Amino acid sequence: MEAKIYSPYDLTVEKAEGIRIHTDKGIFLDTFAGIGVMNLGHSYPEVVEAIVSKVRKYAHLSNYFLDPEVPVMAQTLLNFSGGQGCVYFSNSGTEATEAALKAIKKCRKKGKIVSFKGNFHGRTTGALSITHSEKIRLPFEPLLPDTVFLPLDENALRKFASENTISGLFLECIQGNSGVLPIPHDLAQTVMELHKEKGFILVTDEIQAGLGRTGNYFSYQGYGLEPDIITIGKSIGGGLPLGATIFLNFAPFDMGDHGSTFAPNPIAVSAGMVFLSKITSVFLEEVRRKGKYLSEGLSKLKWVTEVRERGLMIGAGTENPDMVKKRAFEEKVLLNVTSGGIRFLPPLNITFQEIDDILSRIDF
Numbered sequence: 001m002e003a004k005i006y007s008p009y010d011l012t013v014e015k016a017e018g019i020r021i022h023t024d025k026g027i028f029l030d031t032f033a034g035i036g037v038m039n040l041g042h043s044y045p046e047v048v049e050a051i052v053s054k055v056r057k058y059a060h061l062s063n064y065f066l067d068p069e070v071p072v073m074a075q076t077l078l079n080f081s082g083g084q085g086c087v088y089f090s091n092s093g094t095e096a097t098e099a100a101l102k103a104i105k106k107c108r109k110k111g112k113i114v115s116f117k118g119n120f121h122g123r124t125t126g127a128l129s130i131t132h133s134e135k136i137r138l139p140f141e142p143l144l145p146d147t148v149f150l151p152l153d154e155n156a157l158r159k160f161a162s163e164n165t166i167s168g169l170f171l172e173c174i175q176g177n178s179g180v181l182p183i184p185h186d187l188a189q190t191v192m193e194l195h196k197e198k199g200f201i202l203v204t205d206e207i208q209a210g211l212g213r214t215g216n217y218f219s220y221q222g223y224g225l226e227p228d229i230i231t232i233g234k235s236i237g238g239g240l241p242l243g244a245t246i247f248l249n250f251a252p253f254d255m256g257d258h259g260s261t262f263a264p265n266p267i268a269v270s271a272g273m274v275f276l277s278k279i280t281s282v283f284l285e286e287v288r289r290k291g292k293y294l295s296e297g298l299s300k301l302k303w304v305t306e307v308r309e310r311g312l313m314i315g316a317g318t319e320n321p322d323m324v325k326k327r328a329f330e331e332k333v334l335l336n337v338t339s340g341g342i343r344f345l346p347p348l349n350i351t352f353q354e355i356d357d358i359l360s361r362i363d364f
């Protein structure tokens with residue numbers, strides 16, 4: 001028997017295409033793209049084609065061989081950041097966080113690792129040490145030492161930085177698991193100011209908010225931040241497991257310092273490259289337009305108390321999220337409940353017509 005750690009829908013999936021999930025109980029609309037993974041929708045034909053064509057050649061090579069698409073993907077990610085550096089590939093978001101933590105541990109021997117209240121960085125023991133939610137963290141304490149959670153408040157950060165040495169600071173600019181909560185702009189400014197003054201390693205977690213989701217290549221670009229490390233997961237593998245940690249202007253790992261048997265999986269790289277090749281400035285503009293359209297539509301619904309929108313990453317506040325989820329299910333719409341209400345993470349290529357379809361079904 002599998003570990004009972006999730007509560008899946010009572011649905012048997014037959015196939016999934018675009019935003020549609022075909023099941024034994026009918027066709028449902030997926031408003032959260034497999035939790036922010038299927039950013040071109042389910043079974044996007046070019047992605048399927050890339051997967052099939054790569055698997056016909058090989059499924060896994062090990063790190064004794066370099067798949068030719070890997071350096072292309074690394075360069076594409078660096079281009080999105082506008083900087084130079086190197087990319088360490090892994091299999092998931094939490095592994096991307098672990099690589100960032102190891103880099104901080106190696107490059108800064110002393111100091112506290114700062115994260116913020118509401119942040120989520122993963123569930124492996126290092127990443128969990130800087131993930132705020134007590135419900136998921138406390139049962140596993142003690143975890144990494146010298147970690148601290150600060151409120152999303154520039155004065156608290158200033159005070160902490162004046163009394164302590166900071167080795168690394170993790171920011172999730174748009175807190176996804178907390179219900180799509182953008183951090184205050186003055187906090188981001190203070191982070192940059194202190195980063196220049198104190199020289200700690202600044203990590204932006206783009207695992208959920210990155211790769212076009214917010215209408216920028218990365219969400220930190222909407223805040224004018226200049227990170228040293230960017231962590232990526234979820235959609236980067238086009239639906240297959242892949243993570244990446246971008247190190248800008250430094251290379252913390254020497255030969256043999258860190259590694260993975262599987263990563264980067266060559267099929268995931270092929271699938272992910274199809275997605276990355278779609279992210280152009282025109283595509284990002286469309287994401288912003290669709291985000292506005294969806295959030296304006298949501299704000300007119302009776303059950304919505306507040307809408308927080310950054311591109312196609314949208315949180316809708318509501319008094320009774322479980323009831324809303326149940327009602328939507330009756331209309332064959334799948335909604336994702338997070339601590340801040342309902343989280344919308346639709347595919348980035350969703351059409352205006354599909355948005356209308358979702359909105360009209362959840363207008364109750």
Ligand SMILES: Cc1ncc(COP(=O)(O)O)c(C=O)c1O
Pocket residue numbers: 092093094095097120121122123172176177205206207208209233234
């Ligand atoms: C912001 C953020 N960081 C890290 C993670 C961890 O990623 P994974 O579940 O792939 O380990 C997630 C997953 O939801 C996330 O949203």
